[in-house]
Amino acid sequence: MSITDDVIDAARRARVAGRDLALATRATKDQALHSMADALLARESDVLAANADDVSRAEDGGTPANIIDRLRLTPERIAGMAQGLRDVAGLPDPVGEVVRGGVLANGLELREVRVPFGVVGMIYEARPNVTADAAGICLKSGNAVLLRGSSSARSSNAAIVDVLRGAVTTVGLPADVVQLVPGDTHESVKALMRARGHVDVLIPRGGASLIQSVVEESTVPVIETGVGNCHVYVDAAADLDKALAIVVNAKTHRTSVCNAAESLLVHESVAEAFLPRVVAALQEAGVTLHGDQAFGAYDGVVAATDEDWATEYLSLDIAARVVPDLDTALEHIRRWSSQHSDAIVTEDQAAARRFVAEVDSAGVLVNASTRFTDGGEFGFGAEIGISTQKLHARGPMGLTEMTSTKYVVIGDGHVR
Amino acid sequence: MSITDDVIDAARRARVAGRDLALATRATKDQALHSMADALLARESDVLAANADDVSRAEDGGTPANIIDRLRLTPERIAGMAQGLRDVAGLPDPVGEVVRGGVLANGLELREVRVPFGVVGMIYEARPNVTADAAGICLKSGNAVLLRGSSSARSSNAAIVDVLRGAVTTVGLPADVVQLVPGDTHESVKALMRARGHVDVLIPRGGASLIQSVVEESTVPVIETGVGNCHVYVDAAADLDKALAIVVNAKTHRTSVCNAAESLLVHESVAEAFLPRVVAALQEAGVTLHGDQAFGAYDGVVAATDEDWATEYLSLDIAARVVPDLDTALEHIRRWSSQHSDAIVTEDQAAARRFVAEVDSAGVLVNASTRFTDGGEFGFGAEIGISTQKLHARGPMGLTEMTSTKYVVIGDGHVR
Numbered sequence: 001m002s003i004t005d006d007v008i009d010a011a012r013r014a015r016v017a018g019r020d021l022a023l024a025t026r027a028t029k030d031q032a033l034h035s036m037a038d039a040l041l042a043r044e045s046d047v048l049a050a051n052a053d054d055v056s057r058a059e060d061g062g063t064p065a066n067i068i069d070r071l072r073l074t075p076e077r078i079a080g081m082a083q084g085l086r087d088v089a090g091l092p093d094p095v096g097e098v099v100r101g102g103v104l105a106n107g108l109e110l111r112e113v114r115v116p117f118g119v120v121g122m123i124y125e126a127r128p129n130v131t132a133d134a135a136g137i138c139l140k141s142g143n144a145v146l147l148r149g150s151s152s153a154r155s156s157n158a159a160i161v162d163v164l165r166g167a168v169t170t171v172g173l174p175a176d177v178v179q180l181v182p183g184d185t186h187e188s189v190k191a192l193m194r195a196r197g198h199v200d201v202l203i204p205r206g207g208a209s210l211i212q213s214v215v216e217e218s219t220v221p222v223i224e225t226g227v228g229n230c231h232v233y234v235d236a237a238a239d240l241d242k243a244l245a246i247v248v249n250a251k252t253h254r255t256s257v258c259n260a261a262e263s264l265l266v267h268e269s270v271a272e273a274f275l276p277r278v279v280a281a282l283q284e285a286g287v288t289l290h291g292d293q294a295f296g297a298y299d300g301v302v303a304a305t306d307e308d309w310a311t312e313y314l315s316l317d318i319a320a321r322v323v324p325d326l327d328t329a330l331e332h333i334r335r336w337s338s339q340h341s342d343a344i345v346t347e348d349q350a351a352a353r354r355f356v357a358e359v360d361s362a363g364v365l366v367n368a369s370t371r372f373t374d375g376g377e378f379g380f381g382a383e384i385g386i387s388t389q390k391l392h393a394r395g396p397m398g399l400t401e402m403t404s405t406k407y408v409v410i411g412d413g414h415v416r
Numbered sequence: 417m418s419i420t421d422d423v424i425d426a427a428r429r430a431r432v433a434g435r436d437l438a439l440a441t442r443a444t445k446d447q448a449l450h451s452m453a454d455a456l457l458a459r460e461s462d463v464l465a466a467n468a469d470d471v472s473r474a475e476d477g478g479t480p481a482n483i484i485d486r487l488r489l490t491p492e493r494i495a496g497m498a499q500g501l502r503d504v505a506g507l508p509d510p511v512g513e514v515v516r517g518g519v520l521a522n523g524l525e526l527r528e529v530r531v532p533f534g535v536v537g538m539i540y541e542a543r544p545n546v547t548a549d550a551a552g553i554c555l556k557s558g559n560a561v562l563l564r565g566s567s568s569a570r571s572s573n574a575a576i577v578d579v580l581r582g583a584v585t586t587v588g589l590p591a592d593v594v595q596l597v598p599g600d601t602h603e604s605v606k607a608l609m610r611a612r613g614h615v616d617v618l619i620p621r622g623g624a625s626l627i628q629s630v631v632e633e634s635t636v637p638v639i640e641t642g643v644g645n646c647h648v649y650v651d652a653a654a655d656l657d658k659a660l661a662i663v664v665n666a667k668t669h670r671t672s673v674c675n676a677a678e679s680l681l682v683h684e685s686v687a688e689a690f691l692p693r694v695v696a697a698l699q700e701a702g703v704t705l706h707g708d709q710a711f712g713a714y715d716g717v718v719a720a721t722d723e724d725w726a727t728e729y730l731s732l733d734i735a736a737r738v739v740p741d742l743d744t745a746l747e748h749i750r751r752w753s754s755q756h757s758d759a760i761v762t763e764d765q766a767a768a769r770r771f772v773a774e775v776d777s778a779g780v781l782v783n784a785s786t787r788f789t790d791g792g793e794f795g796f797g798a799e800i801g802i803s804t805q806k807l808h809a810r811g812p813m814g815l816t817e818m819t820s821t822k823y824v825v826i827g828d829g830h831v832r
Contacts, residue, residue, distance in 0.1 A: 023773060108784060110794060116775065117806050193626030200806050215612075216635060221807045242829030249831035273681075356438060356824050360531065368524060368827030377824070378526060389615050390533050390820035391488070391637040392808040405805035407794070408772050411784030415665035416793070 003414040006182040006341075008192035011198035014119045018144035019178035022116045024173060026093035027162060031171045033089035037082035038138075039167035040160070044078050045237035050159035051128065058152055070127050070289040071153055081132040084382070088136040091381040094399045095142045098148065114403045116142030119182070121192050122384075123214060124330075125206035128156035132156035135164050135178045137384045146199065148189055150206075172376040205385050206347055208312065223384035223393060228258035230310045230322045230341035230370040232330045233355070236267040237348035240274050242367055246345055247278055249369040252285045256314050258386060259341050259363070259373045263309060264320040265329045268294075278320075287316045294322035309336040326351055330358050337361055340388050341373040346414045362388055364393035422598040423607035425765040426562060427614035430535045434560030434593035438532045442509035442591060444715045445556055447587045452555075453498035455583035456548065456576070460494050466575035467544065474568055486543050497548040500798070504552040505795040507524035510815045511558045516718060525826040530819045533556030533616040537597070537608050538800075539564045539630060541622035544572035551580050557818035562615065564597040564605055566622075588665045589665045610635035616820075621722035622799050639692045641801035644674035644756035646786040649745045649771070652683040654763035656690050658681075658783055662761055663694055665785040665825065668701045674731050674758050674802060675779070675789045676700055679725060680736040681745045684710075694736075703732045710738035725752040742767055746774050753777055754802050778804055 001009070021029075039045065051073040058068050094114050101111035120135045120143045127184055140146035149157040165175040181192055185302060193202060196219040204214040207339035208227045214223055221413060230252050234243040266274055271294055279298045282289060290304040291294055301320070308319040308334070323329045333342050341363035344355040352366045363373030375383025380398030387393045393401035417425070437445075467489040474484050510530050517527035536559045538550045547563055554561035564571040573598060581591040585616040597608055609618060612635040620630040624643045631638055648666050650659040666677035670712065682690055687710055695714045698705060706710055706720040717736070724735040725748070740744045749758050757779035768782045779789030787809060791799025796814030803809045809817035 019774075050657075104793070105797060108788060108793075114813075120777070219632060221637075222806065223807075227567065239829065246832050251831050353825075358435075360534070361437075361822065363823045364827060365825040366827065368825050368830040369832055370830045372524060372825055372830065373823065374828075377520070377524075379520060380766060391638065391639075393821045394820050395528075406777065407779045407789065407811045409781040409784050409788055410768075411781060411782065411788075413655065413661060415661050415743050415783040416669050416785055416787045 001119060002184040003185065003187045004191040005186055008181055008198055010179050011119055013176040013197065014144035014146055014179060017174035018116065018118050018142075020116050020174055020178045021120070021139065021144060021377060022095070024142070024254060025348050028171055028173065029093065029142075030089040032139060032168045032173055033085045033136055035135040035167040035170050036132070036136065036164050037085040039081045039163045041077055043163045044075060047078060047156065047159045048073060048075070048165065050155040053155040054153055057173065063152070064221065065068070068127055071156070073156060075129060075131060081129050084129075084133055085136040088140050088382050088399075092141065093140065093401055094403050097406055102247060104307055106414060107412070108414055111408045112405050114400070115406050117402065119144050119146065119403055120402070121148065121195075121199045121202040121206045121220065122187060123192070123202065123206070123210065125150045125210060128153045130158060130205065131160045131166065131380070135161070137382050137399060137402060139168070139177060141399045143402060144177045144179075145282060146179055146192060148192060151162050151184050154184060160227075168247060175369070181306065190217065193220060197219050197364050203385055221386050223397070224389040225386070225387055225397075226340075227338050227388060228260070228386075229262050229310065229336060229338040230329070230340055231263045231265060231337055231342040232261045232331050232370065233265040233333070233342070233344045234267060234270060235326065235344055235346035235348060235351050236269045237351060238267070238270060238345040239347055240270065240277065243274065243345040244277055244281055246343065246367070246369050250279050250343065250371055251282065251287055251318050252316065253369070253371050255316055257371075259370050260314070261343075262313050262318060263336065264318055265332060266320070267326070268321050268322050268324050275322075275345045282318065287318055290319045292321040294412045295320045312338065332334060332356070339389060341370040343367060343368060343370050358396045362386065363390075419603045420607040424611055424614055426595050426598055427535055427611050429776050430560035430590040430595060431561055433590035434532065434558075435557065436603050437560060437593045438511070438534070440558070444587055444589065445509065445558075446505040447503045448472055448555060448584045448589055449552055449813050450767070451586050452552065452580050452583040453547070455493055455499040455579045456498045456501070459579045460491060463494060463575045463579065464489060464491070466571040469571040470569050471681060479568070487572075487698055489544060489572060493545060496782075496783040497545050500549055501552045504556050504798050504815075507556065507815055509556065512566040515821055522829055522830060523828070524773050526822045528821050529824055530816070531822050533820055534819065534820070535560050537560065537562045537564065537611075537615045537618040537636065538621045539605060539608070539618065539622070541624065543565045544576060546621065547573045547576045547796070548580065548736075549691050550800060551577070552565050553585070553815060553818060554626045554651065555593060555799050557815045559818060560593045562608065562824070564608060565599050570600060606633065609636060612636050617799055628772065633771065638680050639801070639803050639813070641813075642674040643728060643754050643804060644676070644802075645679065645726065645752060645754040646675060646677050646739070646756055647679045647681060647753055647758040648677045648679055648786065649681040649758070649760045649766060650683060650686060650690060651742065651752065651760055651762035651767050652685040653767060654686060654690075654761040656686060656693065656762055659737075660692065660693055660697055662759065662783070662785050664697050664701060666759065666787055667698060667703055667730065667734050668787070669787050671732055673787075674728075675786050676730070677759075677786050678727065678729050678734060679736055679752065681748060682736070683742070684738050684740050691738075698734065700769060701732070703734055705734055705736045707736040708738060711736045742770065745772070746814040749775055756802065757781060757786040759784060759786050778802065782788045
């Protein structure tokens with residue numbers, strides 16, 4: 001059999017297993033999640049041994065230390081994965097929820113009801129903990145999952161999936177609700193992307209180039225996640241203390257995440273008061289500013305090019321520009337934002353109202369750090385990614401976003 | 417400029433015009449819709465003259481009479497288009513609706529708010545009335561629209577769009593919220609399908625081959641619509657009078673539509689009582705049955721092949737099979753249904769419950785005709801198509817389904 005056949009075959013098995021899972025009660029699914037958590041802890045040494053293989057292979061290949069850190073599992077990280085699964089068990093079951101319903105004029109009862117997608121494909125990079133997180137969220141939302149992690153984590157992922165598959169069978173669910181995508185080559189990813197009809201939705205999680213290639217090559221419907229060129233705009237009517245705290249937090253709280261700020265816009269009427277403070281505070285936190293002419297007047301500020309306005313640094317760098325008015329700020333954001341999260345700092349109700357109305361991003365924030373666009377912060381309890389597309393789901397995706405709906409129509413011999 | 421450049425240019429103008437439309441109040445949009453209706457009536461003769469060109473070209477080309485009938489406009493059909501626009505004006509505005517919201521533990525106010533997609537592309541066949549319907553629904557939902565009808569209706573569509581563009585400008589909206597896709601070749605359709613980033617969503621409406629080609633070639637996210645291989649299953653516990661009425665209605669009420677029944681399954685325990693009645697009633701209505709061995713015992717029934725189980729006839733034909741039990745009926749539907757609409761006729765609560773749980777179709781009906789899966793019947797007021805995909809929208813799509821959402825987060829200097 002070719003790799004393509006193997007992948008289609010795995011998807012077929014996922015389809016069959018998914019049918020049982022779609023009909024499973026919440027009680028069974030929660031038992032499965034706790035059983036998965038228990039098994040991860042019980043088989044910690046197996047998982048750590050497999051992970052040690054991946055880490056030593058990465059070290060031999062000269063992988064940078066920060067990537068190896070993301071790859072490495074520890075007893076604490078495994079405990080974190082187990083706790084994540086228990087947290088998902090504690091969340092409400094989205095399946096079966098009646099989204100809307102009523103009785104039509106002719107007496108027909110109409111209900112729109114949440115149902116699982118069926119088979120979900122996940123393509124992701126590095127961190128092996130995503131394997132357990134994604135398996136847990138998919139299981140709770142009633143979806144069979146095909147997992148395709150990066151080849152650098154293949155031993156870890158195989159060990160984790162082996163543990164999870166064993167665990168789900170202890171509550172009577174088929175092991176095939178959680179599967180690794182067979183094969184380790186681009187061919188197998190390609191087969192997954194072309195498995196339209198066998199796979200209902202594909203979720204890529206990782207860097208911009210991974211997501212771009214999935215979006216372009218996939219015939220399976222894709223939910224795009226996670227590229228964030230996020231802006232903070234400090235308005236003429238900003239409280240500059242709040243502005244300073246928000247800019248520093250949005251840039252430096254965690255730099256490698258998609259909701260970190262990458263660009264700072266400052267209204268010229270507050271530039272004189274705000275620029276010295278924000279430049280000093282950012283530089284003290286180790287940030288390199290890539291500034292326009294106004295920012296360029298400060299020591300250590302690098303001259304910005306158009307490329308800076310477009311860049312998702314994911315590092316201690318920020319592009320910075322002084323704008324003459326709110327219109328220019330909105331225009332800048334329209335042109336350069338990746339439509340993930342953009343914030344305004346202002347005490348002016350009219351400015352806030354315009355910003356909220358005109359900025360077309362998944363998260364639009366007023367007087368709050370862009371870091372708040374997050375499933376955990378939003379109270380979703382679990383997050384499989386942050387969608388930056390407009391179809392189906394936008395912003396943080398929790399269990400609800402991992403479902404579709406169907407219409408149930410109950411009559412008593414009704415005809416048209 | 418190449419056709420591709422022309423299409424991208426049109427999409428860019430749609431993007432700019434769409435921004436004004438996204439911010440327009442309901443009052444302005446409803447005025448625009450009434451103005452569009454008024455203008456269609458006032459310029460009826462221009463539209464009829466353009467349509468006469470299309471009809472005579474079609475006649476010269478030897479187009480079948482039923483296709484020409486779909487293409488032909490009359491004063492009544494134009495009045496119907498105008499009334500359709502006024503009906504959309506009467507519907508609530510989906511834009512700005514707060515889907516969910518609350519205050520987070522840290523005091524942040526969080527609201528998920530409905531927003532337009534931005535730019536919608538429509539690719540559709542024959543009937544020129546779709547041009548006005550789609551323009552109205554897109555305008556009300558705040559979306560600029562790029563319309564690509566069939567070349568057989570090009571004069572009619574150009575005349576209608578010219579009228580509508582003039583009408584929207586009378587209320588101060590930009591004409592470019594409604595545009596025909598430039599060009600008349602496959603190249604221009606292809607450019608539309610590849611305009612990712614410029615076009616937010618593409619909705620193909622038409623036959624299976626049109627939809628299939630859009631789904632496969634498009635890099636713009638697609639909402640699949642309208643292929644319906646719909647089933648009626650007459651259960652062991654069916655009320656046979658209700659079953660007869662439902663089967664005849666679902667098959668013959670209107671044959672050319674996607675929610676018409678194409679397959680009939682009958683439980684063997686009621687076959688002896690039901691088959692003579694249903695065969696006679698369907699044949700009296702002019703239906704040709706394509707039956708299995710049990711149905712084949714009746715005069716005039718043609719032997720069915722696997723191809724019949726898979727076929728969306730859209731004509732006075734139905735595939736018919738006797739099944740030994742509910743499991744076999746479910747298995748048959750799983751294998752052959754296009755997951756549009758499938759119905760069970762039964763008085764048995766357990767059978768109905770299993771059917772509703774296990775049939776994974778956009779519409780699942782109990783004791784009701786498949787013909788009820790329809791935006792009008794569901795009370796949506798307007799319908800742009802019936803989605804048979806699981807992402808974003810499933811089943812009839814009204815104004816709500818033509819929107820995305822964004823998260824608005826209001827703080828007072830909040831940082832993480």
